Amino acid sequence: PSLEQVILPVRDGVSFIRLRPASLSVPAAPAGAPEGCVRLRHASGATCDVSVYAAHVLSWCLPGAGEQLFLSSKAILGTPGAAIRGGVPICWPQFGTFETAKDPPRMKHGFVRQSGSWRVCEVTEDSVSLRLTSDAETLKKWPAEFEFIYTVSLAAKSMILKMEVTNIGKEGFEFTGCLHTYFRCEACTDCAVEGLKGEKVDIGIGDLFRGTEVEHLDQVTFDGTSEIQRLYGGTADAITLKDGGRKRFRLLKMNMPDWVLWNIGDANEHTLKDLGDGEQRKYVCVEPGFATVPQRVAAGSTWCGLHEVRAL
Template sequence: MERNHARASDGAVLAACRHGGHLLSWQTPDGRERLFLSPLSQPAPGVAIRGGVPVCFPQFSGFGPLPKHGFVRDRIWQCTAAGTAADGRARLTYALEADAATRALWPQAFRCELELLAAGDTLAVTLAVHNTGEAPLSFTGALHTYFAVTDLDAARVSGLEAHPYRDHAGAAAAGGGIDHSPDGAPLCFGAEVDRVYAGVRGAIRLATGAGTLQIEADGFPDAVIWNPGPEKGAALADLEAGAWRRYVCVEAAIVRTPVSVAAGALWRGTQRVRVI
């Protein structure tokens, strides 16, 4: 898999690829890898990469008629920039436009642009959606970020204790999930976790066992927390035995209410991550 690399003036490093416009690696200046990427992942036409930051568009998960998580995460994007930005940050940018293959699945004219920026202990991932057609378009989606953890027993998610959520794990997935009142406590892991938190404001914090990540989003109203747990983790062919214990997905998302983009208009959403 051919990679595009970018290095910040302070030593932070990004690596991504054209398959899916996919961020594969984010290393902070101390050399620590902050994302999880499965070595068994073999990207191919119709096959997405396991780990990093898959772009889910124009549909989140299986909540609609399109392929699961849409179709852009396994298409070949154009790399439009790779290097060090004027402000010293590592910068990679990608673009994808509608073509005959996308219109066969979703008859909309669009251009997606992805900008990846990193410096110091901070990463910013921005997805822009241009409606290049003559009619409005609507979509759901996510930045499906796999954060590396030293071990799942050490992982904790805080900042969502006061938020209700919809549970999609196990039997709850049938019928569109089950709504729950706020837990009032940080989220721990072990069994499968698949939760959608709607209308999230403020920061989410993920304790990884190697520091805490503070995760914020603009433009994405919802947040998804996911780990497959032991049964589903063991069933994933592109995941090593036990590797489900080495990541937690905290996703900036649009799930409950689709975004509508007027003809000729632009939508932009960003996920920002900082080691604190």
């Protein structure tokens, strides 16, 4: 494929140049994977399916442990304008209904999770990078000129998600967002998150972060009955997800200030038409985010955020 020159700014003002394919054709979907997906394989036997539509991680399997992510039985895959219920949606450039960043698109969770314009730009056996660039359609929604590179990589016991947002315009822009990871579980009531005690939290998420409460629990649980919505601002970068009393995942984030916990609960599951019967108890969302403080990218600069999920 043809190559394009990419100039990546570094924070100290030094830039370097690399060459990469302008675009790559999508490999044929492997057996058992949805069409329009790239399947990653690690030497350990771990696999990951990434939908090119929406740059959406659909599946992450570990040898001997099976599927780690929840995907709704009613998930709508690859339909323009439709978000995919489950996996790892990218919520960008707006978190929820927050309008705290300059010139927000005023679209709940932004528009990239519903975009069919992502393209594969680099792929290896255990890593794939996808690119979305601003165009006439995105500019109708949000007046920012950007290049978004999203890289999914596998290691023996971990999945690494990296976001690189470059401002290719002449004016600075701001955004909020998160990686809305759905973890599969037998029962959400068996799950708990450790490492958030003492952090500022909004219990119930509105249109901005208040941060007037402090988490007092050593372990935050999901009761399955009520909707759990918690936004923690300016938090520690490492937390632990427990399942059935054992430590299941170590969750790490870099250059993202927040954690979000969510489960729709029995009370509100009827509001999600793309969720199967009883599936509200089969997942928990534990999400690294950049919601409480808008991230600003100056012209010619690049913002980078990284998230690692490591099985314990």
